[in-house]
Amino acid sequence: MTDWTTLLPVLGESFQQTIYMVVITVLLSGLAGLALGVTLYATRPGNLFANKAVFSFLNFLVNIIRPIPFIIFITAIAPLTLIVMGTTIGTTAAILPMALMAGVVIGRVVEQNLVASDPGVVEAARAMGDSRLHILWSVVIPESLAPLILGYTFMIIAIVDMSAMAGYIGGGGLGNFAIMYGYQQFNWEVTLVTVLIIIVMVQAAQLLGNFLAQRILRR
């Protein structure tokens, strides 16, 4: 039988660790990804700040990093993690590789949504004498808000997924909990409970995202 009286506090702590990792990563990668995505969009040939060199470089960078399996990426950038975070083990150390990888992917998601937006409104804003930076901030992003929210929702779920893998390098969290107390102790019940908690988290995020996007789309 599973001893839930001793496991429950551990589960609670793991849950907190997951929330901590996910929230910090979403904040960091969300901002970095937005900046990266907007830059990719703006420097694309024919767009507001068309710049082939910058665009090609960023595009190449994203294409290099994105296909690396996350579990390998964590170990591959361990030297960088050591320099920046002072350690390669633990919840905080896991945030750097998570934020980097998620930032790159969010950058691509943001770029793709902006590229799909109507170039006519950008031209209209330029014709009014608006500055290019102001157009990015007050036309391009608001006009794509609904798909951006859905894109971010997708990424929050991907980050929950990443946080489970971060457990492997001692990052803690629900992933670590499921592996240590479930998989390694042949306790299927613990694995199942953890999976259920993750499903609830993901569903909550998806519902919130859909709700917000719908509200904007209904205008």
Add this chain to the structure above:
Amino acid sequence: MSAIVSLRGVSKLFPVQGSKRTQRTEAVRAVDDVTLDIEEGTVVGIVGYSGAGKSTLVRLLNGLERPTEGQVFVKGQDISSLPEGELRKVRAGIGMIFQQFNLLKSRTVSGNVAYPLKVAGWPKDKIKPRVDELLEFVGIADKAGSYPRRLSGGQQQRVGIARALANAPDILLADEATSALDPETTRDVLRLLRRINKELGTTVVVITHEMHVVREICDTVVMMESGRVVEAGPTYSVFADPQSDSTQRFVSTAVHGTPEPDTVSRLSAAHPGLLVSIGISETAPTPLVAATFERHGVGSSVVFGGVTEIQNKILGTLTYELTGSAAAIDAALADLGDVTAVERQIPTAAPAESALPHLPAPVPANAGE
């Protein structure tokens, strides 16, 4: 009158990526050596087929595109080499409306009209009354709080016009502004543009491929083909006497012309008299034509054609069936030939047999009814 916008030898080249094999970058001349003056306070139509360079030309006027060669003067200032910051001030003084309206879908009607005011740095308390005033002017005040998605095409274009007028521009550019609208709405929007020109004194530049738009509101026409201006002049003279082939084709879409050969065959089958097409214009109005026929004792009835009004002057072509002696007809046509175009319509080979089946079947006399 003086020119508010002047183009001097303006060309715009767009690079086209050549094939990898030749490694050559070719350029497309979207606008080719255009010299043009747009008079202050007029409505100018720039007409041409798709790809004639109209849209590029209009974007050179507000600096959305920079000329590859030549100079663009707006209110006397050469804008062709202005830095972006200075160009923004010029653009703020030129309104622009678009075929697809290009409204911000994330903002309400008020929000859209307020946008250029915010960009121009209007104080917050002045923006609201100005937006209300503009929405009132274009007749859409009741939709202030709606989102563009909820509006019809005509309503959206009115919002676009209110937005373009926000900073009281001297020039309004309309890029195919009515091409996405139905005929009824098109008329309303054209009337609004005319009113803007009359009441606010705004110079309006209309880009269109629809000649009836020009007929409705333009004082002058500029005809473009392959990036070049092939014809320009007052609307009535261009319509009455088009010089280039493409202008003639465009004019024929909005003004009645002479009948096509198969129409002539059909007409002659139904009308035994001589068919003659007469150009109707200011110099040869319909009463004059009728009086001339009467004077020579020639019977006449209109069988084809129509007249329209351009800049308050009549223009069109009417095809008459004439009856009477050959000498009288010749004399009448000689008189008319002095003042207008006269063309005898002779049906081409085998009229009756081939043409008759196209005629509506004669109504059978129904016995007993």
